[in-house]
Amino acid sequence: DAKTTQPTSMDCAEGRAANLPCNHSTISGNEYVYWYRQIHSQGPQYIIHGLKNNETNEMASLIITEDRKSSTLILPHATLRDTAVYYCIVTGTGNQFYFGTGTSLTVIP
Amino acid sequence: DTGVSQDPRHKITKRGQNVTFRCDPISEHNRLYWYRQTLGQGPEFLTYFQNEAQLEKSRLLSDRFSAERPKGSFSTLEIQRTEQGDSAMYLCASSLWTGFNEKLFFGSGTQLSVL
Numbered sequence: 001d002a003k004t005t006q007p008t009s010m011d012c013a014e015g016r017a018a019n020l021p022c023n024h025s026t027i028s029g030n031e032y033v034y035w036y037r038q039i040h041s042q043g044p045q046y047i048i049h050g051l052k053n054n055e056t057n058e059m060a061s062l063i064i065t066e067d068r069k070s071s072t073l074i075l076p077h078a079t080l081r082d083t084a085v086y087y088c089i090v091t092g093t094g095n096q097f098y099f100g101t102g103t104s105l106t107v108i109p
Numbered sequence: 110d111t112g113v114s115q116d117p118r119h120k121i122t123k124r125g126q127n128v129t130f131r132c133d134p135i136s137e138h139n140r141l142y143w144y145r146q147t148l149g150q151g152p153e154f155l156t157y158f159q160n161e162a163q164l165e166k167s168r169l170l171s172d173r174f175s176a177e178r179p180k181g182s183f184s185t186l187e188i189q190r191t192e193q194g195d196s197a198m199y200l201c202a203s204s205l206w207t208g209f210n211e212k213l214f215f216g217s218g219t220q221l222s223v224l
Contacts, residue, residue: 097142
């Protein structure tokens with residue numbers, strides 16, 4: 001079962017940073033936070049994951065709070081192609097990836 | 110990198126018929142997953158393989174569903190006596206499990222419509 005809470009939908013202006021929050025208050029010490037996104041009619045796409053430290057790659061940044069009970073995915077300069085459903089997933093070694101209903105992000109021109 | 114390939118992309122069938130889907134994972138990946146997704150919902154885990162061994166099956170996977178990965182490469186998912194409730198997107202994913210953490214790479218899915 002999904003262990004995360006995300007807003008149902010968000011809008012972001014093109015070119016601005018998109019900040020997508022995720023609450024995971026019951027996260028265990030060995031569980032990772034993963035972010036995936038799904039563009040209409042495609043399979044989910046891996047974005048980033050982290051355990052405790054903040055992470056950055058070519059797609060996004062992941063900020064995890066010190067108590068690890070919440071995190072934020074940051075798309076630094078949103079484009080129209082970033083319009084998608086974004087899933088925050090908490091999972092540990094040997095456990096499955098359970099997707100919730102995610103956040104539907106709409107990037108507005 | 111050819112990615113995860115699924116075939117067919119779309120399947121329309123009549124209630125009561127059997128259907129089979131195929132998934133070709135990324136070549137060096139040892140784990141293969143099947144998920145199902147209905148409109149407005151996130152993907153739901155069905156089952157997964159590590160090499161040839163099917164290690165876990167969800168309670169969602171009724172007796173009418175069977176999955177195989179005979180040589181640890183491609184996998185098939187068969188649904189017998191399809192029902193209208195089986196209409197969904199069936200997604201396959203693969204990963205390279207090294208005992209630590211893993212990243213799942215998904216295919217584009219097979220959209221099943223049961224009439």
